[in-house]
Amino acid sequence: MARSNDSRRVKQHIIEEWIGKILTSLCIVLLVVTIFSMVYFVATKGLSSFFKNGVSLAEMLGGTSWKPEGEPPMFGALPFIFGSFATSMLAALISAPLSICGALFMVEIMPKLGKKVLQPAIELLAGIPSVVYGFVGLSVIVPFYRNIFPGQGLGILAGASVLSVMILPTMTSIATDALRALPSGLKEGSYALGATRWQTLSRTVIPTTLPALMTGVVLGMARAFGEALAVQMVIGNAPHIPNSLFQSTSTLTSVITLSMGNTVMGTIQNNVLWTLALILLLMTFVFVFVVRWLERRAIR
Amino acid sequence: MSAKTVDKIATGVIILFAGIIVLIMVGLLGFILVRGLGHISFDFLTSPPETIREGGGIGPQLFNSLFLLVLTLIITVPLGLGAGIYMSQYAKPGRVTDSIRLIVEVLSSFPSIVVGLFGLLVFVNTFGFGFSLFSGALALTVFNLPLMVRITEQGLASVPLAQKEASLALGLSKWKTIRSVMLPIALPVILTGTILAAGRVFGEAAALLFTAGMSSPRLDFTDWNPFSPMSPLNPFRPAETLAVHIWKVNSEGLAPDAPEIAAGASAVLILTVLLFNLLARFVGRQLQKKFTASR
Amino acid sequence: MRNIVMSTKDLNVFYGEKHAVKSLSLDFATKEVTALIGPSGCGKSTFLRSLNRMNDLIADARITGEIRIGDEDINHPKTDVVLLRQKIGMVWQRPNPFHKSIYENIAFGPRYHGIRDKRKLDEIVESSLRKAALWEETKDRLNRSALSLSGGQQQRLCIARSIAVSPDIILMDEPASALDPVSSAKVEELIAELKQEYCIVIVTHNMQQAARVSDYTAFFLMGEMVEYGATDQIFTNPEDKRTHDYISGRFG
Numbered sequence: 001m002a003r004s005n006d007s008r009r010v011k012q013h014i015i016e017e018w019i020g021k022i023l024t025s026l027c028i029v030l031l032v033v034t035i036f037s038m039v040y041f042v043a044t045k046g047l048s049s050f051f052k053n054g055v056s057l058a059e060m061l062g063g064t065s066w067k068p069e070g071e072p073p074m075f076g077a078l079p080f081i082f083g084s085f086a087t088s089m090l091a092a093l094i095s096a097p098l099s100i101c102g103a104l105f106m107v108e109i110m111p112k113l114g115k116k117v118l119q120p121a122i123e124l125l126a127g128i129p130s131v132v133y134g135f136v137g138l139s140v141i142v143p144f145y146r147n148i149f150p151g152q153g154l155g156i157l158a159g160a161s162v163l164s165v166m167i168l169p170t171m172t173s174i175a176t177d178a179l180r181a182l183p184s185g186l187k188e189g190s191y192a193l194g195a196t197r198w199q200t201l202s203r204t205v206i207p208t209t210l211p212a213l214m215t216g217v218v219l220g221m222a223r224a225f226g227e228a229l230a231v232q233m234v235i236g237n238a239p240h241i242p243n244s245l246f247q248s249t250s251t252l253t254s255v256i257t258l259s260m261g262n263t264v265m266g267t268i269q270n271n272v273l274w275t276l277a278l279i280l281l282l283m284t285f286v287f288v289f290v291v292r293w294l295e296r297r298a299i300r
Numbered sequence: 301m302s303a304k305t306v307d308k309i310a311t312g313v314i315i316l317f318a319g320i321i322v323l324i325m326v327g328l329l330g331f332i333l334v335r336g337l338g339h340i341s342f343d344f345l346t347s348p349p350e351t352i353r354e355g356g357g358i359g360p361q362l363f364n365s366l367f368l369l370v371l372t373l374i375i376t377v378p379l380g381l382g383a384g385i386y387m388s389q390y391a392k393p394g395r396v397t398d399s400i401r402l403i404v405e406v407l408s409s410f411p412s413i414v415v416g417l418f419g420l421l422v423f424v425n426t427f428g429f430g431f432s433l434f435s436g437a438l439a440l441t442v443f444n445l446p447l448m449v450r451i452t453e454q455g456l457a458s459v460p461l462a463q464k465e466a467s468l469a470l471g472l473s474k475w476k477t478i479r480s481v482m483l484p485i486a487l488p489v490i491l492t493g494t495i496l497a498a499g500r501v502f503g504e505a506a507a508l509l510f511t512a513g514m515s516s517p518r519l520d521f522t523d524w525n526p527f528s529p530m531s532p533l534n535p536f537r538p539a540e541t542l543a544v545h546i547w548k549v550n551s552e553g554l555a556p557d558a559p560e561i562a563a564g565a566s567a568v569l570i571l572t573v574l575l576f577n578l579l580a581r582f583v584g585r586q587l588q589k590k591f592t593a594s595r
Numbered sequence: 596m597r598n599i600v601m602s603t604k605d606l607n608v609f610y611g612e613k614h615a616v617k618s619l620s621l622d623f624a625t626k627e628v629t630a631l632i633g634p635s636g637c638g639k640s641t642f643l644r645s646l647n648r649m650n651d652l653i654a655d656a657r658i659t660g661e662i663r664i665g666d667e668d669i670n671h672p673k674t675d676v677v678l679l680r681q682k683i684g685m686v687w688q689r690p691n692p693f694h695k696s697i698y699e700n701i702a703f704g705p706r707y708h709g710i711r712d713k714r715k716l717d718e719i720v721e722s723s724l725r726k727a728a729l730w731e732e733t734k735d736r737l738n739r740s741a742l743s744l745s746g747g748q749q750q751r752l753c754i755a756r757s758i759a760v761s762p763d764i765i766l767m768d769e770p771a772s773a774l775d776p777v778s779s780a781k782v783e784e785l786i787a788e789l790k791q792e793y794c795i796v797i798v799t800h801n802m803q804q805a806a807r808v809s810d811y812t813a814f815f816l817m818g819e820m821v822e823y824g825a826t827d828q829i830f831t832n833p834e835d836k837r838t839h840d841y842i843s844g845r846f847g
Contacts, residue, residue, distance in 0.1 A: 013473045013677050020475025024390055027382030028400060031449070034442055035407045038418045045421065101317030109314055118318055121325035127496075127573045128328065129503025131546045132566045136328060138550055139335075139559065165324055172321075196307035219409075226411025228506040229547050253413050253506075260417070260510060265425065277417050281410070288406050393654055461652075462691035466753070469647060470704040470760055471681030480703070485694055 039281065046278030049075070049271035060275060066239040068259075068269040075272050079241045081279065083251040086156050087231060088224035090245075091163035092171075096217050099168055100206075103175035108201060126169035134233035137162035142234055151246035154236030159251070162230050167220035174219060178212030178298070179205065211298035215291055222287035226280060228253035252276045329570070336567025339560050345568070348518070349545070354557035358565050360516045363532055364433070364539035365502055365572075368512060371437035371535060372501050376444050377494065383445070384452020389478055408446030412507040415443045419511035431538040436512025443507050444497055451493030455486030488587035492580045499576035503569055505543035513538035514548055542569055597624040600763055600794045601646065606660035608641050608650065615641045617818040618660070625763065625794040628786060630805035630826065632798075633815030634841070639798045642815070643766050646796065647683040648676055664764075681708060684757025684793075688769040690749035692741035692756070697733050700741045700752055704760040719759050727755035728785055747778020754785060765789065767797040771804065783808050802842060806830050814838045 049055045055075050063076020102122070106114030141161050146153030182205060190200040206213070236248025237258060256273050263270040347357030387404075391397040419439030429435040459482045467477040483490075516539055520530040529537060540548070542565055549555070549562045601623045608616035616638045623629055631639040641650070648669060650656040662669045669679055681704075692700050701720040710716055720737070724730040729751045733744070741752055750770060757765055767786070771779040786795060786808045799805050805812055805826065812829040814822045814837075822829060822838045833839045 013476075014675070017473045017475050017677075020385075020473075020478065021390060024382045024386035027379050028386045028391075030379065031383050031407070031445055032400060032403055034445075035403050037422065038407075038410070038414075038442070041418060041421050042414065098317050098321060101314045102321050104314050105318035109311065109318075114318070117322055121322045123577070124329065124574075125321075125325055127499055127503075127577055129505070129543050129569055129573065131503070131505045131543045131550075132332065132569055135546055135550055135562050135566050136331060139563075140331060165328070168321065168324075196303050198307040198310035199303060201310070222409055226409075226413065228411065228413035229509075233547070233550055253411065256413055256417070257506070257509065260420075261514070274417070277414050280414055284409050284411065284414075285406065288402075288409055292402075460691070462687055462689065463693065465649060465652065465685070465687070466691045466693065466756075467703075468652070469649065469680050469683070469685035470707075470756065471677050471679075472704065472707050473677050476707060481693055 042274060042277050042281050045271065045274035046281075047275070049268060049275045053268040053271055055268070055272060055275075060272070064241060066255075068263075068272065073268065077252075077272075077276060077279070079239055080250050080252045080255050080276065082241050083156065083159075083235065083249045084225055084253070084283075087159040087163060087235070087251055088221045090156060090160035091167060091224040092217050092221040094160060094164035095168050095171055095220055098164075099171035099216065099220075100175050100213060102168075102172045103179050104201065106176055107179040108197070108205070122169045122172050125165065126173075130166060130227060130230040131233075133162050133166050134230035137230065137234040145246055149246045151244065152236065152248060153246060154234060154248045155242055155244070155246045156235070156249060157245035158234040159231045160224075162234055163224040163227060166227065166230060167223050170223055171216040171220040174216030175209075175213050178209040178216070181212075182209060209298075211294045215294040215298065218287060218290050218294065222284065222291075225283055225287070226253065228257050232257045252280055256280075332563065332566050332570050335560075335563035336565075336570075339564030340567060344564055349561070350555055352555060354555055356555055356557075356561060358542060358545060358561070358568065360519050360532075361540055361542045361545040361565070362568065363519070364512075364516060365541040365543070367532065368433055368436055368440070368508075368539060368541055369498055369502055371433060372440040372444065373494070373498060375437055375441045376448050376497075379441065380445055380448025381452050381490075384449045385456065385478055387449060388453040388456040389474070389482075404446045404449055407442070408450075410443075412443055412504060413509075415439055416507040416510045418442065419507065424511060429536065431511065431513030431515075432536045433512055433539045434535045436508050436539065436541075437535070439507045439511040440501050440504060443504065444501055447497050447500070448494070451490055451497065452486075454493065455489035456482055458489050459485045488584050491587065492584035495576050495580035495583065499573040499580075502576065503543050503573055505541070505547050508541055508544050509547075512541060512544070514540055514544055516540045597622070597627070599623065600625050601662070601664045603642075603646075604661040604663070606642070606645065606662060607658065608638070608645050609657040609659075610641070610653065611655040615818055616645070619820050621813060621820070621823065623764070623794050623796055626790060626792070627811060628790050628795045628797060628809040629811045629813065630797050630799055630809035631813050631815060632800075632802065632805050632841075633821075635800075636817075637815040638818040639815045640768055643768055643796060643798050646764075646766055647680050647685055649685070651676065681760050682763050684754075684760070684762040684765040686750070686753050686757055686765065686767040686770045689773050690746055690753050692744070692749050692752050695741060696738045697741050697744070697752065698737040700756050701759045704756065708760060723755040723759040724752075726758055726789065727751045728781065728788070729755055745778070747774050747781060750774060750778065750782060751785065754782070754789075758789070762793065764794045764796070767795065769798055769800060772800055779804075802830075802844075814841060816841075 050057060060075055060077050062078055063074060064078050065074040065076045066079060067074040102118060106118050137158060142153040142158050145158055186204055186208065187200055190204045231251055232254035235251060235254050237250050237254055238248035239250050242249040256276055260273055263273065344357045345362060346359040348360055349358065350356030416439055419435055423429050423435040423438045424431060463481055463485060464477060467481040517530060517537055519532045521532055523531045524533055525531050526533040528534065546562050546565045549558050555561065599622045604620050606616060606619045619642060631643065633639050644650050645658055646662060650658065658670055693703060698720055701723050702716045705716060705719050721730060724733060729748060732748060741749065744752060771782045774782065783804060789795060809826045812826045813820050816837060822833060822835045829838065830842060833842060
């Protein structure tokens with residue numbers, strides 16, 4: 001019965017089913033193709049400075065002198081790699097206690113006030129564009145540091161300060177989700193034993209949610225690592241490893257942002273910038289896998 | 301120290317830190333609005349920027365940002381819906397689906413500057429679209445697509461299984477079920493998410509530096525023929541957006557009133573994003589009401 | 596003479612490792628109501644859902660054995676599920692009208708199945724609502740949202756919706772258990788009415804309801820069918836002690 005009758009209609013809905021399947025598959029194929037071509041293009045471009053232009057990998061990763069226009073040109077990217085790691089790690093370090101306390105406040109201490117005041121504040125911070133963070137950093141944070149510390153105020157700490165606010169929403173929302181997902185029996189057990197709130201939080205709640213909290217920190221750091229314009233505006237952009245937190249320096253993203261427009265496609269000066277982009281890309285993979293690893297631990 | 305004292309101190313610290321977060325938000329918003337609002341006028345919003353003299357506006361940039369947003373959404377929404385529907389309804393659990401999920405996750409964590417570089421290489425150079433709104437829209441699509449996929453998946457996941465079953469049991473095809481029964485119910489979630497994503501697109505700059513470009517031709521706002529080079533509607537002209545303008549003014553602005561322009565433009569940007577957030581909440585609530593109030 | 600429209604033979608359903616329905620053979624005839632009773636988790640709903648292949652939606656469900664409608668095995672890979680489900684209506688425990696108008700809820704199915712003529716659709720909507728004893732209550736507000744109806748009305752609307760695509764068989768999964776007693780009684784009346792035209796299979800927890808509405812009753816326990824027979828006989832004189840215990844309320 002269901003197989004035989006009325007063959008015209010059979011065709012129509014089967015065709016329709018195929019159309020749906022094909023349309024949606026095309027979208028996902030496009031997405032997958034995009035990402036693979038992205039990796040492919042950046043990788044071929046980035047590797048060409050090694051294979052075509054003969055820059056040595058050791059110089060790139062270990063050299064501290066960046067003089068692309070020099071005679072001979074030097075391509076030591078270590079200052080940028082250092083700058084990227086230093087700013088993003090410091091940003092995560094500043095942001096972690098703030099965001100975890102914010103999450104504890106919203107879930108454990110005053111959920112009502114948290115939902116009314118803190119939650120919207122964090123959503124708002126999440127919506128502010130990065131150039132605005134950069135602008136505020138440049139007009140508030142940098143002068144502030146300049147006034148109380150020696151130096152120009154530009155540098156790693158200025159960058160990290162701006163980034164720490166930018167990544168605050170990411171980290172807080174992940175920490176909040178993790179705390180909310182905690183079975184209430186766990187806390188009640190601790191309270192029943194006569195533990196104070198802080199004892200419960202520090203001995204039970206935080207250790208159990210630690211992998212999830214770490215996920216938030218790593219995701220925040222990943223975002224800080226890849227952020228370009230806000231950092232570029234406050235970091236100073238000098239191509240060397242700084243002696244202090246208040247000395248002008250650069251990150252991978254800031255160099256790319258500043259130099260990409262001033263070099264010609266296909267030249268060695270341009271290719272090395274793609275190599276820096278490739279490093280960014282590889283770091284993204286590292287961050288994603290760390291997050292996955294932490295998530296697996298969180299489930300267990 | 302007794303456990304009680306420690307508890308009190310710890311609680312105090314937590315509340316203090318939470319307070320700091322709120323203070324940061326208030327300070328940030330207050331600073332931008334106080335510095336910027338005074339500079340916003342009809343003239344500022346409509347006149348073109350000046351390079352070395354003061355008194356420049358952000359008219360073309362504001363228009364570019366809005367136009368680029370529309371272009372981006374036109375491309376992103378259908379693609380994101382399609383890919384999201386595939387992931388939530390057609391993908392069979394298993395290795396392939398897991399790896400696609402991983403790929404989407406990786407794409408969503410790519411730095412936007414790298415997305416911009418990819419756009420420069422592929423859209424601007426290889427495909428020959430040049431520094432243009434269209435290249436910018438494509439780059440923003442790449443940047444935004446994973447989010448759109450996730451929003452669609454969330455929206456479809458919010459549809460009660462009973463609705464899907466009811467439709468299938470009536471003998472409707474899966475595709476028809478998705479289109480006519482599930483998507484309308486998922487609409488509030490999808491729409492809210494899309495508007496929030498639009499806010500993110502509106503403020504994005506790094507992906508646009510090398511795709512939509514850092515300059516804008518002198519626009520002729522009387523010429524609405526999308527094929528003429530001076531027309532605001534021409535998608536193949538370079539277009540500096542508001543966010544890019546803020547960056548440019550700050551890093552290489554020569555106009556004497558550059559800080560004021562940056563402040564004014566930042567305030568406009570923030571207010572627009574705020575507007576998007578409020579709109580998202582409003583639309584979400586209205587649609588929710590339409591579906592449930594009559595119960 | 597019973598007119599068998601659907602029969603299962605040696606049907607097994609697995610959810611992953613769980614053997615949810617064990618080697619079940621049953622016949623269903625038109626103009627009859629068959630009640631499936633048993634404690635929660637006994638496999639009666641799973642069995643019901645396999646009859647219109649709703650278990651396809653569950654990723655790790657696996658089915659062996661036969662379900663025949665006419666001379667066709669519905670689990671055959673070539674079977675067109677869309678056409679199959681058109682012939683088998685389904686009603687759930689909780690009313691699940693579409694988030695559309697009352698009219699659209701009914702017209703949605705028939706329109707998809709090729710009826711475009713507005714007058715024809717109007718007729719179907721009216722006759723389906725009449726059969727579901729809902730016409731008088733809704734005829735003046737067909738364009739209102741289906742969600743504006745009461746729970747009991749919604750459930751009758753869902754029944755009307757399934758009738759509208761003119762099925763041969765209607766599957767009901769505890770159709771009255773989420774309703775108040777008055778609405779529940781109305782649904783029972785409706786089942787008695789619909790019996791004139793359709794083959795009805797109903798899963799129920801409510802023993803009195805099974806006794807009132809059904810002609811045949813099957814008692815399920817832990818995935819197995821313990822006893823099957825005419826409803827009168829099952830309720831007055833069950834052969835199996837477990838059936839007796841369940842019916843007299845000793846467990847379940």
